Structure formats: C-alpha cells, structure tokens
Amino acid sequence: MKSKIPVTILFLPVIVALIAGLAVMTNFFSNALMLMMDRVNFIPEESSIFSFSPYEINQGSSSYWIYGEDGGNYYYFSHELVASYLFISKSNNCPTFDRLDFKTWCSAKRGGEK
Structure with missing residues (x-):
C-alpha cells in the first residue's frame, strides 16, 4: 500500500531551503527591511535588491x-533633487x-535623475 503524502509537504523543505538561501547568499532581506523602515531609502536603479550592500x-x-556598493559599482547618496545619487565603476x-569620499x-x- 502506497503512502499518500500531500505534494505541499514534499515541497516544503525545498521552499524553506530556497528562502534560507536567499537570506544567506543575498542582501534581499536586509534591503527589504531597510526599505520598509525608512521611506528615504531606495535601491539605485543600476543595482538590485539582491546585490546592493x-x-x-x-x-x-x-x-x-x-x-553602498554592489558587484560592479560604488554609490553615494547625494541628497540632490536633480540626481539623488552618484555612482562609479569599481x-x-x-x-x-x-x-x-x-x-x-x-x-x-x-x-536617479528626474
């Protein structure tokens, strides 16, 4: 007699492993928290919520x-209305x-030019 385990229970460890991988291997959760806590924060257009640090x-x-930085650039939040940040290649x-500096x-x- 075959045991019928629901498919969702079988995939639960995979989903948990993927979420844990996102938490450990990327900056997704820390960036998401940063964006939720302070409305001034943003992720530069040239970067990603996964890679910006x-x-x-x-x-x-x-x-x-x-x-801040990501794999290819450094960023400076300039507080200017016209261009809110500067970036330069690493x-x-x-x-x-x-x-x-x-x-x-x-x-x-x-x-971020407007």
Whole structure:
C-alpha cells in the first residue's frame, strides 16, 4: 500500500531551503527591511535588491545609506533633487580614489535623475 503524502509537504523543505538561501547568499532581506523602515531609502536603479550592500549608514534619526556598493559599482547618496545619487565603476582609474569620499570619484555618473 502506497503512502499518500500531500505534494505541499514534499515541497516544503525545498521552499524553506530556497528562502534560507536567499537570506544567506543575498542582501534581499536586509534591503527589504531597510526599505520598509525608512521611506528615504531606495535601491539605485543600476543595482538590485539582491546585490546592493550599504557600507556606511547615517547615524542620525534616519537610517538611510550614505555609501553602498554592489558587484560592479560604488554609490553615494547625494541628497540632490536633480540626481539623488552618484555612482562609479569599481574598475575606475581615479588616481586618489577613496570609496568613502565621493570627492575623489573622478569619473562618477549621476543616478536617479528626474
């Protein structure tokens, strides 16, 4: 006699493993939490909720990112109305480049232009 286990119970471990993989291998959950907690936060258009990683956060009453990165670019939240952030390739040739000082980003591009 064959045991009839519902298909949903069979796939439950697979679904749990996929969710755990998303949590461990990407920035999805931390970015989703960041977006829900503070309306100022956003993910740059050139990046993704899965790959964007803020590495300097404002320490004031709002917890928005100041500097962030993904696989190909560095980002700076500029607070400007016209272009809300700057970004530069990680493979840039700026002679005095410092990822924590946007003033050294010699070939930065504007992102989020309105």
